[in-house]
Amino acid sequence: MSEAGAFTITAATGDDRDWAAGLMAGSDPWVTLRRGIDQCRAACQRPEFVVFVARDGSERCGFSLVNPRGVAGSPYLASIAVAPGWRSRGVGAALLDHCERHAALTSRHFFLCVSSFNAGARAFYARQGYRQVGEFDDYIIDGASELLMYKRVRPAATVPAPPGA
Numbered sequence: 001m002s003e004a005g006a007f008t009i010t011a012a013t014g015d016d017r018d019w020a021a022g023l024m025a026g027s028d029p030w031v032t033l034r035r036g037i038d039q040c041r042a043a044c045q046r047p048e049f050v051v052f053v054a055r056d057g058s059e060r061c062g063f064s065l066v067n068p069r070g071v072a073g074s075p076y077l078a079s080i081a082v083a084p085g086w087r088s089r090g091v092g093a094a095l096l097d098h099c100e101r102h103a104a105l106t107s108r109h110f111f112l113c114v115s116s117f118n119a120g121a122r123a124f125y126a127r128q129g130y131r132q133v134g135e136f137d138d139y140i141i142d143g144a145s146e147l148l149m150y151k152r153v154r155p156a157a158t159v160p161a162p163p164g165a
């Protein structure tokens with residue numbers, strides 16, 4: 001568990017994964033990417049994915065979804081979303097920081113993808129120190145690319161290389 005400002009961040013329990021799927025399905029970029037509730041629920045319910053939820057008291061403000069071996073054996077942020085009324089108040093930064101510290105327990109590397117049309121999230125990740133290392137054209141929908149972003153979350157090679165690397 002971690003606390004940043006007024007927020008508490010913990011691993012998902014109870015119906016948190018269902019709540020996360022609902023938030024995701026009702027929000028861009030997933031609306032534009034045509035990810036319906038069934039696909040969002042399937043992603044959020046994958047048992048090997050780690051879901052963190054940010055709360056203010058008992059109110060859920062946002063979530064992050066991490067695939068622990070999503071890119072070349074390294075942790076990958078599969079999704080992050082903050083409930084509309086909570087945006088621009090530091091919840092996203094606190095969730096991302098929590099994910100990075102969790103990733104750093106097993107890896108030096110952390111990856112994520114952002115859609116080319118998602119200007120807000122691109123600004124957010126740039127501000128959090130991510131740099132673009134790849135681009136996949138027409139990856140989910142035609143006319144939009146997915147940008148692969150990377151951040152080194154540990155300075156030195158103090159953990160073993162990813163499996164298969």
Ligand SMILES: CC(C)(COP(=O)(O)OP(=O)(O)OC[C@H]1O[C@@H](n2cnc3c(N)ncnc32)[C@H](O)[C@@H]1OP(=O)(O)O)[C@@H](O)C(=O)NCCC(=O)NCCS
Binds near residue numbers: 029083113115118
């Ligand atoms: C991206 C997201 C997770 C950021 O969470 P957040 O709690 O709003 O982020 P923070 O408050 O920690 O930081 C906000 C900063 O991110 C950037 N940012 C976020 N959304 C932005 C937008 N729509 N336009 C411009 N900048 C934006 C800005 O730098 C902003 O700083 P500011 O509030 O001082 O202007 C949130 O906006 C969200 O859920 N967006 C919809 C889902 C999404 O796009 N997820 C990412 C998928 S790859």
